[in-house]
Amino acid sequence: MDIVTPGFTGRPRRDGPALPPGQYLEEGFPVMSAGPTPRVDIDRWRFTLTTETGVSKSWTWAELRALPAETITTDLHCVTQWSKLGTSWRGVPVETLLEGIDTAADYAMAGSYGGYTTNLPLADLVDGQAWIAYEFEGEPLPAQHGGPARLLVPHLYLWKSAKWVNSLRLMLTDEPGFWEQAGYHEYGDPWREQRYSGD
Amino acid sequence: MSRFAWRVGTLVASRPETATARTLVLDVPGWPGHLAGQRVDVRLTAADGYTARRSYSIASAPDGTTVELTVQRVADGEVSPYLTGTFAPGYPIGIRGPVGGWFVYSPERPEPVLLVAGGSGIVPLMAMLRAREAAGVRVPFRLVYSVRTPADVIYASELRRDRPGVDVALHFTREAPPEARRPPGRITPSRLAEVGWPPDFAPTVYVCGPNGFVEHVTTILVAQGHDPSRIRTERFGPSGP
Numbered sequence: 275m276d277i278v279t280p281g282f283t284g285r286p287r288r289d290g291p292a293l294p295p296g297q298y299l300e301e302g303f304p305v306m307s308a309g310p311t312p313r314v315d316i317d318r319w320r321f322t323l324t325t326e327t328g329v330s331k332s333w334t335w336a337e338l339r340a341l342p343a344e345t346i347t348t349d350l351h352c353v354t355q356w357s358k359l360g361t362s363w364r365g366v367p368v369e370t371l372l373e374g375i376d377t378a379a380d381y382a383m384a385g386s387y388g389g390y391t392t393n394l395p396l397a398d399l400v401d402g403q404a405w406i407a408y409e410f411e412g413e414p415l416p417a418q419h420g421g422p423a424r425l426l427v428p429h430l431y432l433w434k435s436a437k438w439v440n441s442l443r444l445m446l447t448d449e450p451g452f453w454e455q456a457g458y459h460e461y462g463d464p465w466r467e468q469r470y471s472g473d
Numbered sequence: 474m475s476r477f478a479w480r481v482g483t484l485v486a487s488r489p490e491t492a493t494a495r496t497l498v499l500d501v502p503g504w505p506g507h508l509a510g511q512r513v514d515v516r517l518t519a520a521d522g523y524t525a526r527r528s529y530s531i532a533s534a535p536d537g538t539t540v541e542l543t544v545q546r547v548a549d550g551e552v553s554p555y556l557t558g559t560f561a562p563g564y565p566i567g568i569r570g571p572v573g574g575w576f577v578y579s580p581e582r583p584e585p586v587l588l589v590a591g592g593s594g595i596v597p598l599m600a601m602l603r604a605r606e607a608a609g610v611r612v613p614f615r616l617v618y619s620v621r622t623p624a625d626v627i628y629a630s631e632l633r634r635d636r637p638g639v640d641v642a643l644h645f646t647r648e649a650p651p652e653a654r655r656p657p658g659r660i661t662p663s664r665l666a667e668v669g670w671p672p673d674f675a676p677t678v679y680v681c682g683p684n685g686f687v688e689h690v691t692t693i694l695v696a697q698g699h700d701p702s703r704i705r706t707e708r709f710g711p712s713g714p
Contacts (some may be wrong), residue, residue: 277481277518277565277566277567278518278519278520279517279518279519279555279560279564279565279566280559280561280564281555281559281560281561281564282517282518282519282525282555282559282560283519283520284517284519284523284524284525284551285525285551287523296516296524296526298525298526298551304684304708304709305684305708306708307706307708308575308576308705308706309691309701309702309704309705309706310691310692310694310695310701310704310706311688311691311692312701354528355514355526355527355528388701389702418684418688452575453575455574456573456574456575457476457477457572457574469477470476470477470572471477472477473477
């Protein structure tokens, strides 16, 4: 049993969909970014997939947009305790980009314009769990929220959904990304409350 | 005990900073220490077991088991009205951390520092100023602090104090004091160029505030030639998509 903080009552208890432990409901859409927002010109935008053997494949903006896209409605959970429910996105499944790629990798490092990185198991990027998303609520994804395109992996804490994504490097062994080196959890499952290393 | 285990923090004192912001002085037995700029997670538990958690920046330089937070009351908030109101000396809260290894200042670093604060974004930047002072280093600092009105200035008397090597510039967006030389308004590129460091000094820049403010300031700084990799940001508050 936790210590009780005297006089604290909190908001009226809410019915409805359960949130992951420690999360609260946010109606806005806060921004978590470690630095300035990169401004990426779609004429120069490239997304590059590199395998563990160094073989790489790139897509231009037009090539990405020509791939079959999906509409995703999902909840978002940020490690700073807010959750936002029922957000709507459109993007290309990461699995589509992996088609025909010869790899034995178990892990991937997503990289972004601006230098951000985050690591994920490859198994979490397939089977309808991850997208390169370029629309939010029916509009082009704004730069502040990761546009022109970000990784969307909504079953993990939102720092895994790399904004301004431009690469995916497949790896045989796991390596920590930007926040993971700074003490955040290597996997980041909100339902198991894996916020920090060791949680 | 892990850095990320929950500890019990007890309020030992609190003091008003403005009409809506209050500094909470907590004693946290076992506190592992922190770097200026880091945050904590706090957990409040109601009598029925309901808990609410929030993240707050640490305001104080490292000092044993004492951790100071400055909390800005949000009118319709769930936690901040309690922490700036009912929360009294002797009361416990859950606390863990420190959190965040990027938006931090270490007094060993030799390069000049530019701090740009919007509203209660001053809190982690104040920790950096205080850490500089506590370490007795002479690294040149400039602080640009944008607030709505003179009454909204947190740490006003401490910021008025003369510190060799530290320049403090207040900027008012809604209402300027009578002695101000310019009308209130959003901070401009020329004002930032005047009170900040030139890009060729290669300062490390820390920008903290509401997202719209951080976006505005970092866009100006990058356009003026500051290397984006030297600009570290901490943002708060919702923003429209």
